[in-house]
Amino acid sequence: MDSTMDSTTEQVDAQIVAAHRAHRDTCALAPARRADWLRTIADALEENRAELVALARQETHLGEARLNGELRRTAFQLELFAAEIERGEHLAATVDHHDPDWGMGPRPDIRRHNVPLGVVGVFGASNFPFAFGVVGGDTASALAAGCAVVHKIHEGHPRLGLRIGELVKAALAAAGAPDGLFSTVTGRPAGEALVDHPLVRAIGFTGSTAGGRALFDSAGRRPQPIPFYGELGSVNPVFVTEAAWKARREEILDGFAASFTLGMGQFCTKPGLLFVPEDGMRPALDHLARTLGDQPVAPLLNPRLREGYGQALAAARNVTGIEVAVPGDEAEAPRPTVLTTTAESVRDHPDLLEHEMFGPAAVVVTYRPDDRLPDLAALFGGQLTATVHAEPHEDVADLLAALGERAGRLVWNAWPTGVTVTHAQQHGGPYPATTAPGTTSVGTASIARFMRPVAYDSFPAEQLPPPLRDDNPWRIVRRVDGTWESPEGPTGF
């Protein structure tokens, strides 16, 4: 991206100030109003689908079918969040009435709900120009929470980013949202200014471990530190038991090949390491070579990523004990590469376990009958996902326990790429997968990241905000005196 297009410091400041004002003017609105805004943005994406997908193809080299699916996902996410906030789930409204007999002494009337944090700075990712882009998960969840957003466009797809930004602003204006509630900035200095600005109250980030850690450190060094929700690196290990390997080796290898090369291997959930029994490796690698020979290839997202992928792959190839099983090539649109090594080598070179190769390469690690899978799993740091291929009734409790300590999502006999947007989704994990292990950046639970609780102690009815009034005017789900109530009345639990 041409640095003459960078936002100036003055522009960034003015946008943040405007965002702060817009947030103040709207933070107490009923969720139904905000839900309309989200749906209007979703409609704008769908209405401009052809133009946006064409722009994205030019700037990212991703395929048309994939981009069409990603745009649908991005619009659906806005619609799902709209429904979620209409139910009031994000408010976590809790009412405890005055109780003279409370076990520690008389309890005053006390009620709590979540309020939006304020202005949120969001950094778009390179690899999902829609779903983690200008109005991707972080922006959508921050807007759903009631925050204002200043989005830093990823330099990998500037024209697409600016165009989506225009559409979002126009949609919000058409739906009656105030000016400034959402805006975009460009350039690295603008990103740094976002993290440092006193009116910015949280950051959403998806990107590399090095870049994310630097911004995380900046957010923590502020006079008033702010939450930094960073999704960084993950190698997403896959463990295949001996029984599964015997039962369906080729099926597993086909699935692995398809998953690690999906989107040219540029997924944060790409399975980077496959642990399999050493038995039958030679025919397995031959099968993998044949399967991968049929895979279509495309250029990587941008020249900088292509260079980084080449360097990461070269570094891995140079590790003692690593062999090249399927060689790939050095083209701009590289053919997939499979490296292979042993569990023993991995133990001697634990840096391999954090070595993310952002592109179509993966490592097959062979283990012996006396290697315990839970011990191998315990070598890993935090992961977005960890996958197990096993037979339905096998006892893999120890392996699942070791992986559950490290990963945000466990996958069974399936593949981690493809992250559905639902209520139960968890896209996160201990560091370095993310900087905030208690949160998710995908799914309706992501909205809560951009809110904080406020309690009202001893307030009269007429001074309470609507979600906390006894008559429940917004018709939301609440917990009242310890028991959940739907708008229709107590549920008895």
Next chain:
Amino acid sequence: MDSTMDSTTEQVDAQIVAAHRAHRDTCALAPARRADWLRTIADALEENRAELVALARQETHLGEARLNGELRRTAFQLELFAAEIERGEHLAATVDHHDPDWGMGPRPDIRRHNVPLGVVGVFGASNFPFAFGVVGGDTASALAAGCAVVHKIHEGHPRLGLRIGELVKAALAAAGAPDGLFSTVTGRPAGEALVDHPLVRAIGFTGSTAGGRALFDSAGRRPQPIPFYGELGSVNPVFVTEAAWKARREEILDGFAASFTLGMGQFCTKPGLLFVPEDGMRPALDHLARTLGDQPVAPLLNPRLREGYGQALAAARNVTGIEVAVPGDEAEAPRPTVLTTTAESVRDHPDLLEHEMFGPAAVVVTYRPDDRLPDLAALFGGQLTATVHAEPHEDVADLLAALGERAGRLVWNAWPTGVTVTHAQQHGGPYPATTAPGTTSVGTASIARFMRPVAYDSFPAEQLPPPLRDDNPWRIVRRVDGTWESPEGPTGF
């Protein structure tokens, strides 16, 4: 505290390793088991009440009635948390069944629940030897979450801390919990080791802004940063409207006097600044002097705090525009001091707004008819509480909005000291009140701080953990396909 009693580095390491092992052995237990452990600890506190209160009196100078109440609160908290985890609220179990018609494309079966983080390091506070002490809120919520705890005993009450630690260990052993699940350490080096140890996964802290910020920075500098839940400083401003001042000036002053001197002013929720109309100030200050003349006094918690209080008070008295309205004294058990100034002076010396005086001193700030209370409120940083005294139907929406942006708990025509333990309680707030604005350190919602979500993608029934199985063997509340269900069945919302 004698530094020869300090835990050695080796001891701290061994305790953390033992805690990690105990956590692993217990993290998948049914909540009912863990609830028994919490209740056994509560019983041990009650059974040893006389001894514990006597020890606390010797080491803290706090009164017997107050300490008896605080012990009850601490035991009750354990009992409330036991009930909460039996309901499974802390698990936030969410089930989304396979859905071929999901709006963004077919959805796999995906289910999420919260799991405990692992070993938690807790720093006890000086001012609540029970409620924020060895088995206070942070320890209780971490144990309820399923974590193991290594607690750093506050140097202000070492004998009490060690004795409670023994009782908790004995209670846990009697209830069948594994050795190492809970232990105590002493000394500053032990505290620093806790924050740095790779097996420690979160920190709970209550104390000063300076000390808390230093540890927060350490937690963020780790190779793998961990969540740091720190409750730091708060001045807890109180705003009195003209109408309320006219209607019940003396009642408000009496309440203020009682609240800011409660526990000799050593509450984190002590109301440090009272904003009142300048009209009628002279008789008001006379009334305050008379009221405070009747207050019993006691020594502060310890000599170090006494010294810090003296310094903070001296610094405030030296600020231009500050006058001494009620002089107090310099005794070891100091009589209360009231300073007074104007809203104009406060605007010129904004550092007064973050100047916590930990002891029986407060500032009365007079405002004029043309001073807008929301503008004065906007001068403050993050607070645990903010209080409004107004008439029932007054329009104070702008003031409440400004305070709601800054405080975790808003109090109406009452006083912020005294924090009940309930489901709706919120004891937290933006920095510097806490380092984690989205969380609370009091109430059942505090348990979630020590957990993180894990999703299970495409798992067969027999491999799922109990809280996520369709037959709901633990009989917990869950959200299934977007709708809340009690163990008795769907609630329809």
